[in-house]
Amino acid sequence: MEDQATTPGPDAAAVGFVFREQYGRAVSVLYRVFGDLDRAEDAVQDAFAAALVRWPRDGIPPAPAGWIITTARRRAIDRLRRDAVGREKEAEAVLLGRLTRDDTADAHSGADSGGNTDGDAxxxxxxxxxxxxxxxxxxxxxxxxxxxxxxxxxxxxxxxxxxxxxxxxxxxxxxxxxxxxxxxxxxxxxxxxxxxxxxxxxxxxxxxxxxxxxxxxxxxxxxxxxxxxxxxxxxxxxxxxxxxxPDEEEVLGLLALLLLVDARRAARVDADGALVPLPEQDRTRWNAAQIAEGHDLVRRCLAQGRPGPYQLQAAIQAVHDDAPAAADTDWPQIVALYDQLLRTSPTPVVALNRAVAVAEVEGNDAGLAALDPLRETLAGFYLLHGVRAGLLRRAGRTREAAEEYAVAASLCGGDAERAFLLGQRDALTGRD
Known part of the structure; x- marks a missing residue:
């Protein structure tokens, strides 16, 4: 085995990776011990500052999370002892059993051990x-x-x-x-x-x-x-x-939903950062591994027979990701899933998305009719006007579509989506 002293130590990026992965774990343990979020954060940050000095020299310890938690806890105890209020809090923590005798002894010695935390997984x-x-x-x-x-x-x-x-x-x-x-x-x-x-x-x-x-x-x-x-x-x-x-179906559903939507991220904008609508995306750029993982999660949680909102939304995205081309999308299945989602989450936004699917199955007029009950409730929501504009354009009602695109653009906060909406309006009105 190569001697640790001759092995190149980790750089700041490697320590930063451990920071991002283990920060929440360390703060949660320190918060349980000291009952103070600021003190917990300060101690964990102190520990990572020490890691930036020690780890490039000594190498990353076998259990980096344990090293960080142990070091942070000892640094926090040192800080407590430096002020009168801290000494009172330390005494309270010992009384409540939050600190062990070993913690107290280690804090007096001032040593930063590379060992594991004394809590189990x-x-x-x-x-x-x-x-x-x-x-x-x-x-x-x-x-x-x-x-x-x-x-x-x-x-x-x-x-x-x-x-x-x-x-x-x-x-x-x-x-x-x-x-x-x-x-x-x-x-x-x-x-x-x-x-x-x-x-x-x-x-x-x-x-x-x-x-x-x-x-x-x-x-x-x-x-x-x-x-x-x-x-x-x-x-x-x-x-x-x-x-x-691990046994909560809606947790699985949320993870599946995020993976299935995020799988399309690379195809969502072009080289200039402009929005590319779902039907026009290059599906060869979608992340196949994320789609496969998302599909597996959807099958697992829906097999339990207790579909919740995130599971149903994930199932809808799975149908979209299943289609090799936009024309192959199983829109009747999507409408059926939205019908089920509306029963569990009867919100105007769910109804808005269902109207898009209805238009694909029953035609533009049916989609517009499904939007009518939402026009007052979602009057200030740019996507309502954007969806309505698209259906009006497909129905040949060009002037109304251009007006709706303009309203949608005026309500939209993001530059890329606003540029897309204005581009659609300009294509209808002949503006340059």
Whole structure:
């Protein structure tokens, strides 16, 4: 075996990879130990700063997560001892059994061991699951849930989250700070919900991950249609949820949905970054491995016979991905799936998407008729006007279609989608 001292150490990128993969795990353990999100984050960041110094020299330890957690815990204890309030909190933590005698002895020695954390894998998994539900507690605003999930579980910096959602970094920092204060002041419990509360609370968690992905796949503002980093992070979080809740069908459904949609990402824009509609995409550029994994997940969760909203949405995307060409799409099956989805999630947006499928099966007039009940409810939603414009154009009602494209463009926040809508309008009106 080659001597470790002569082996080239990891570079900052390798440490950064461990950071992204293990940050949420480490913060969740430290939060359970110290009961303070800021203290947990500071300690984990201290540990990774130490790793940047130690690992290039000594190599990545056999259990990097254990090294980070052990080092972070000891750094946190050192910080506690440096102030009077900290000493009180340490005494409280020892009293409650959060710290072991070994922790206390190690902290006095000041050594940063490369060993594993003393918690077993099941305990750490529970810690991560508790942190997921803490970040997505209904008492927090949806914006705060997204920000905290990306910050504490994804390890994204405040600046990265602010850039992703096109808000100033100071605004995002305040949002995260207020969310942490809410958790502290409202005494939001750090626990997995009871069996009775789990379905409702899990919906909030899944919605946050789906919102992160949606913002990445179709940015609500800015000059980029797709933000790959958010898509990738949402899929990573969905995989994490699957590892923590392997028997929850809706978790499998969400992961399948994200994989099947994300599989088309490379074909969604052209070389100039312009939007390419689904029927016009080059399907040879779709990710076959993701589609195969998504199909397998759909089959597994639907076989249980308890289809929920994410499972049904995943099944719809599976039908789209099954078709070798747009003309081969099984639209009657998609309509049937939307009918079932409407029964579980009777929302205007689901009805809007169903109208598109109805138009493919029964014709443009039927699709327009299905849109009519939604025109008041979704009057300010650009996709309603965009869908209606497309159906009017196909029905030969050119003037009305051009007007609807203009309205859709005026309501759209993303530059790429707005450019597409205006291009469709200009093609109808003869504008250059």
């Amino acid at each position: 099941d305990a750490i998994a529970d810690d991560r699951l508790r942190l997921v539900f803490t970040c997505c507690h209904p008492a927090l605003s949806p914006e705060a849930r997204v920000a905290l999930t990306l910050r504490l579980l994804g390890g994204l910096t405040t600046a990265e989250i602010a850039r992703a959602f096109l808000v100033p970094e100071t605004t995002m920092a305040q949002r995260i700070s207020r969310a942490k204060a809410k958790i502290r002041d409202a005494r939001i419990p750090y626990r997995i919900p009871s069996a009775d509360d789990l379905p409702t609370r899990l919906r909030s968690v899944l919605a946050v991950v789906y919102l992160v992905f949606s913002e990445g796949y179709a940015a609500s503002a800015g000059d980029r249609l797709v933000r790959e980093d958010l898509c990738t992070e949402a899929i990573r979080l969905a995989r994490e949820l699957r590892s923590l809740l």
